[in-house]
Amino acid sequence: MTGPGRGRPRSEAVHRAVLSATCELVEEVGYERLSIEGVAARAGVGKQTVYRRWAGKSALVTEAVLTGRLAVPDQTVRDTGDLRADLLLWLQALVGLLGQEATASLVRATASAAADDADAAGELYARFTGPLHATLVDRLAAGVDVGQVRPGADLSAVADALIGAPLYRVLARAEPVTTSGTEDLLDALLTGLSPLPPGVPAEGIDRR
Amino acid sequence: MTGPGRGRPRSEAVHRAVLSATCELVEEVGYERLSIEGVAARAGVGKQTVYRRWAGKSALVTEAVLTGRLAVPDQTVRDTGDLRADLLLWLQALVGLLGQEATASLVRATASAAADDADAAGELYARFTGPLHATLVDRLAAGVDVGQVRPGADLSAVADALIGAPLYRVLARAEPVTTSGTEDLLDALLTGLSPLPPGVPAEGIDRR
Amino acid sequence: MTGPGRGRPRSEAVHRAVLSATCELVEEVGYERLSIEGVAARAGVGKQTVYRRWAGKSALVTEAVLTGRLAVPDQTVRDTGDLRADLLLWLQALVGLLGQEATASLVRATASAAADDADAAGELYARFTGPLHATLVDRLAAGVDVGQVRPGADLSAVADALIGAPLYRVLARAEPVTTSGTEDLLDALLTGLSPLPPGVPAEGIDRR
Amino acid sequence: MTGPGRGRPRSEAVHRAVLSATCELVEEVGYERLSIEGVAARAGVGKQTVYRRWAGKSALVTEAVLTGRLAVPDQTVRDTGDLRADLLLWLQALVGLLGQEATASLVRATASAAADDADAAGELYARFTGPLHATLVDRLAAGVDVGQVRPGADLSAVADALIGAPLYRVLARAEPVTTSGTEDLLDALLTGLSPLPPGVPAEGIDRR
DNA sequence: TGCTAACCGAGACGGTACGTCCTGTCTTCCC
């Protein structure tokens, strides 16, 4: 009875309409006040159409966030050979995104979705923060290979800090997230990671 | 007519019962599925009694978290003169708390409450993460005074990283938060913050 | 915990508003297309308020019908000593009611409610058709006492016919219910019920 | 383009499957809770196939009832020359059917369908109760011809009573419909309809 | 000792949203 290609196929346009309505509403009212009913109405779609595709609010927001504004830009760290420059570029791009209220709303919604539902948290980790984290670790590991980073350091913990610091600032909402301090944090970490040659020659610290 | 002390005074016991019911329910079902009605029922209290004292779910959870398990322990950083040991002690205490599922739930609820309501975020910052952040900055500044930390570094950004790294791990829910990597992160940061050893050229560190 | 007089008392006005909205909607759209949601909206009331008081559509319609237009008039058969006149008066009043579209709608809704739900059917029988039927049987029995009706006849079956005949015409919807035939039916039944006149051969009446 | 015999002819088997699924479901859940979707699923048929052939629930149930169990038996009144015996046979057959819960369900559904939709009521009258009523009137009229029934009586009203009395009992659901009273009702009516025997004084008929 | 005000539990109130089911229409592939 049931099989592939049976019945009317699901509409791509509907999928997109629902996701973009979700993004809009997340930015406007936040995760808590987001309702499936509101999303369906905004997208001009029946509620069942939403429930047919997503298990609930957390899954919907997860996919909306993943395919929306937060999708691409910060998951790649370039490798130009200059570790500090590469990380700084990435970090400033991230901070630039988080400085915009729209993006900050999405990140807060992401945190709420992850808090709401362990499955959504897993999905978000698998497709968003996980790859991002891995990318950072990879770039740092490449730094190890070329002697810019001391071997043996826990690169994962460093990546946690690079992601966690701006995340904390967004969630705390104490002040708009700016690039201030970005460079200092990066330098502190990189200096700490730099290989210590005997006698600490200048080139041991200077990783440019 | 109306004045202070007129009428029946608000019951302290009720206050405590509501807050502890809130904590229990946050741990059991999380912020999203927490309802005022459920809290009132668990506390054996009328709904009005809750609404009389708190503006809403975010305010209630905020106070519950602030007066509950997360209240005291991690807001103090000792100063024994050994910066690394002091920070490590604090960091490991924090990580130990976050490793418990009950505490992790509270932190996730805190993030949700802050995402839900800017007022609650402000309150949480003013009474929780703000002081904690300030305490870290103070301890680092004391390290500057005794020559353990290079002057001029953005200590606030470092504190962001010390708070943000474990926070990220709790929210990402990828794996239970453990002390693994804690020391490495701290060492990386502190090494980076350490004063220049003699003979290291200034431009090797100060990039501004 | 739960007890009488605890909490805010239920509003009488709300009760009436819901019942009269129900009657209006039954007349406008019929039982099938009546929705609790529509009733609540028309009555300016929350859905929960309806569900708090009635178990469902059938119970709601049952009470609406019982307390509304169908309530009083046709449940009494006068006893003036003249059986034919009393029954004719009652029957014509009933037929007059059923001839109005509004009343006919209520009766059709009553039949639908009884068909929908055995509990509602029981309630309707206990409070509406049952008493009406009993009233007819009583009046006929009084006729037996004064010698207007032959003893031994199944008065209940006759009452069934007096109620069922107009009921059938309303439900069949073949033509508006009018008084035509009313008198003839009554005469046929009453003649059949009359005591044997002296000299009439037994087999002329008793066919058993 | 479109014309008779174009394309695949409609399947007879499908028609029957849908109608018998409808009958089953009417008996199981009643008219109100019957859904087209449920019928289609039970019949193993697409919804469109149902909508292509019937205008809606009322039309579907109408046809299901008309072609099903209620179809044949009670629409014929034999004429053996003995009016009482013929009517009694028919009436007892009818009451026998209504005494079965399955048939009673169908009758209740018929009433609901007629209440739901005037078109269905018309169809039901034209093909079911109308012919049945006509058949009764015909048999009574034949009784007039052979002198068993007094001329001039409103035979239609009598037929209403013969149909309406058991109908009322089914709808009222007060007790299972049995043959008790059947004979008494019939005798009362037939006596009332019987021609005046010669020599019976006027007051013998005058039922006051 | 009695008055008045505020608190308290309970729970009804008008609403919003939930997640499910069904309606009647449509679109796809298959016969």
Add this chain to the structure above:
DNA sequence: GGGAAGACAGGACGTACCGTCTCGGTTAGCA
């Protein structure tokens, strides 16, 4: 073209909570 499958917009279902309100019944300070 008919037919099974199933997506679609829409709407109602019955439930859970929202935040407000109104009850009867405390529990205090003030007269």
